[in-house]
Amino acid sequence: GESVGLHLPTLSVQEGDNSIINCAYSNSASDYFIWYKQESGKGPQFIIDIRSNMDKRQGQRVTVLLNKTVKHLSLQIAATQPGDSAVYFCAERKTSYDKVIFGPGTSLSVIP
């Protein structure tokens, strides 16, 4: 069935290093792919999204890459900081629908 999944459930990085969080998806009909960050005790927070007709989009310290050939999505965080420690979810929005389906999440831990 349709699903969004993550390769790595946990990721530990040294403060100042770059982080890469990966995600695989199976629904080619999705028109948007989205990354969320969830800190403990809070709701998911929108980070960045990318439309399916793009392959790269940059934000502040974050870059999302989309490879439609292999149905792979990644989130790169530059100069990772302790405040980046959280669970990161990739999600997809299905074409012509408004609902967003979330993947299982990756826990990012930043080592000071």
Added chain:
Amino acid sequence: DAGVIQSPRHEVTEMGQEVTLRCKPISGHNSLFWYRQTMMRGLELLIYFNNNVPIDDSGMPEDRFSAKMPNASFSTLKIQPSEPRDSAVYFCASRGTDRAGGYTFGSGTRLTVV
């Protein structure tokens, strides 16, 4: 902007009791979503509304769950009767037309059914 407001933040109830969770979306947002989050199942979409009309309730687990959106500024998710397996964090999110991909989530209601 106060964001998406959910109440209560925490709810502890006994099995069999009725539970009502409340959500106030961001003013001007025309889509509202209810999600449930558990360790086992992650974030699951229960139901969503567009312009106060339920569009897709295929994620509602059972008839014990119901949701309403009587106006653009208020929605409820009701569980009657509640069961221990309903224990989870329930999130409400809203989206306006200005952001195609992402939602704004509330802080959630942590429900514990004992």
